[in-house]
Amino acid sequence: MDPLSTVEIIIRILVQLSPVWTSLIFLYALSIAFKRRLGLYGKLFDSPIGMIGFALVMFWVFAGIYGAMDMIVTHDELSQVSGMKNKIPGTPLRSPEEGEYQWYLLGGDNLARDVFSRLIKGAWEVIKIAPMAAVFAFMVGITLGLPAGYYGGKLDTFLSFLANLILAFPVILLFYLLVTPEIVQSGVPNYMAMVLFVFPIIFLAVLLNSRFHTRPSLRTPLLIGVLGLAIWLYLQLVSNGGYLIRTADYSIYGLPRVLDFFDIDPGLLVVFVSVVFVNSPTVFRIVRGLTMDIKTRDYVAAAQTRGEGPWYIMLWEILPNARGPLIVDFCLRIGYTTILLGTLGFFGLGLAPESPDWGSTINDGRKLLSIYLHPALPPALALLSLVLGLNLLADGLREESLKD
Amino acid sequence: MGLFILRRLSVMIFTALCLTFIVFFLTNLDANLEKLAKTQGNMRMSDAEVTSWLDKNGYSQPTVIKYGQWLGVFPGWTRTVENEVTGRCISGPVSPEDAAMAPTFCGIIQGDWGYSTVFRDEVSTIVGKRLSLTGRLMFWVLVLMVPSALLIGVLAGMREGTLTDRSLSTVSILTTATPEYVSGVIFIAIFTSSAVGLKWFKGTATSAMDNPTFENFFLPVLTIALYGMGYIARMTRASMTEVMTAQYIRTARLKGVSFYNIVVKHALRNALIAPFTVIMLQFPWLLNGVVIVETLFNYKGFGWVLVQAAGNNDIELLLAVSVVSVVVVLLTQLISDIGYVYLNPRIRIS
Secondary structure: OOOOOHHHHHHHHHHHOHHHHHHHHHHHHHHHHOHHHOHHHHHHHHOHHHHHHHHHHHHHHHHHHHHHOOOOOOOOOOOOOOOOOOOOOOEEOOOOOOOOOOEEOOOEOOOOOEHHHHHHHHHHHHHHHHHHHHHHHHHHHHHHHHHHHHHOHHHHHHHHHHHHHHHOOOHHHHHHHHOOHHHHHHOHHHHHHHHHOHHHHHHHHHHHHHHHOOOHHHHHHHHHHHHHHHHHHHHHHHOEOOEEEEOOOOEEEOOOHHHOOOOOOHHHHHHHHHHHHHHHHHHHHHHHHHHHHHOOOHHHHHHHHOOOOHHHHHHHHHHHHOHHHHHHHHHHHHHHHHHHHHHHHHOOOOOOOOOOOHHHHHHHHHOOOOOOOOOOHHHHHHHHHHHHHHHHHHHHHHHHHHOO | OHHHHHHHHHHHHHHHHHHHHHHHHHHOOHHHHHHHHHHHOOOOOOHHHHHHHHHHOOOOOOHHHHHHHHHOOOOOOEEEEOOEEEEOOEEEEEOHHHHHHOOOOOOHHHOOOOEEOOOOEEHHHHHHHHHHHHHHHHHHHHHHHHHHHHHHHHHHHHOOOOHHHHHHHHHHHHHHOOOHHHHHHHHHHHHOOOOOOOOOOOOOOHHHHOOOOHHHHHHHHHHHHHHHHHHHHHHHHHHHHHHHOOHHHHHHHHHOOOHHHHHHHHHHHHHOHHHHHHHHHOHHHHHHHHHHHHHHOOOOOHHHHHHHHHHOOOHHHHHHHHHHHHHHHHHHHHHHHHHHHHHOOOOOOO
């Protein structure tokens, strides 16, 4: 087998990514065809910047999802193949087995693993954490920011103080303190998870109750159904192997294993919790500011006059009208979360040492950077393009939402 | 104004107290103390040995009391074994007579920042030395970042929607999307590696600690500056475009003032108020950048100390590091508030 030339490498990578291209073309064709009926999402396709950004983001989303389904990857991201250590892109395998892909498309890293496969698997590490973390940060920020902005006074002072407290912490110091095996042992992340994950439930409960409390016959079954499901999911999230908290000294029993369908790896949980924890004060400040601005509008006064409750006004009058800046910030926040996850990987915190996430891969690759570029550069450029895509998407959304 | 600063200062001190207590609590969790005992003693200590080590070094007291001792509001612990006294404020085992001479309180209020278990040195000397190294880095970062960010922002914002605006805005989005560990790696790959062969700069900044030159110091400075630059430039651009549509600019234009004079004499001053706040609020982010870049370029400054202290659970050094960074963050917030009021006479403190 001869090594591949640069052109061949590019062609083979493009071919390997063909499911992603198909999905992207399909998505764009559908979206552009129906863009007038799709609201703000459809309007995105009027702005070239937004379209480029969205394409970059969706490229990595599809790559991550297909990668997780083992579709794009050429080799196992953890297995080491002898003779492939630090080999340059396009090197053929020394003795490929039957049916095995014959080249390392982007070369091998210092442990003789395939860089291309790790790159794609790394996308999944980001895609599975970053958006969810942003959603949870928004739930916490909205649930606390709305009353702080609406009521003001002592509640506002207290919550703002707490938010400033967290914001005054250098993020890296916080990560170094929170994301360590010792802290995981002591159960602190589990307590934080229990507190932080309650907020979506509170949010849902208040959201539905404030809307339907005048119709008890609809409200009661709806609330029981939705909250039952939410609390069940919550318990599955926070309890691991039948325990809420399990340390050397004591343990608290949680959901019985029979009802617990998924367990979260404690290392992943602590990463998730810390990222949510770091992001929510910023969201809180944005929501609080928007609420203080919007609560002086006439439609809020109208709702107050017709006797709506404060939570109805906050969640059904103020929140929908604050959606523009919030959607834009949501995109930026996913990007920021991606950067934070990369930082964690870069410092080797939380995630497993052989984990294919981009931050860890960059950190592994940088040590050999003066001789070999190929292990460190692809994940660096991948992270750059994903965050750039999210920023462009946010910019496009901002432009389009301002046109209303 | 005096009252405002006083109130802000008291909130600041309270915040610093809360934050240091959180750091104190997290570093003093049982698992962390066990790790500390094992790294200081030996890795194969039994549980009983760990407990006795912790007892002997005063770590087994309640967290609140230990915190009070660190602050210097509670008397430091002492322990008498066979006529030899050890204690927080006493160095080494001494006789009871000598121990009576030692100060009762020794915390940060008394100016005693404690002893680093990793570097085996006084915390205050370590922090002072490393902080001066990072100060130099930060100084050059600001020298590079602030003028270029303002220039990009003003150039992009003075004629909205033109090609210059579009391309400069794209550049600033690109820099905000590039975290330090990505841009640093790309710069090292392009400018220092033998694979590309440019070799313009050095890939490490270790030699810059004694003898900073353009060759070994420019890349770390550029890496930190780039990430913050885009954000400041975008804020400047936003504020500049807003000013350029104001009535008095139109008046000036109708009077026949040249475009250059409009920008420099009329618009610039008002457009630079908002970026001022943004620049001050960038400091907490710069601190993050410093940690990453100092690790990446092996420049042993304050960020490097943070990594070492946190990685080895060096409690007193970590506390000193967090006090310094929290004070930096809060001071910049205070300065930005005061400066904002000072620059913008329309805002009155009430």
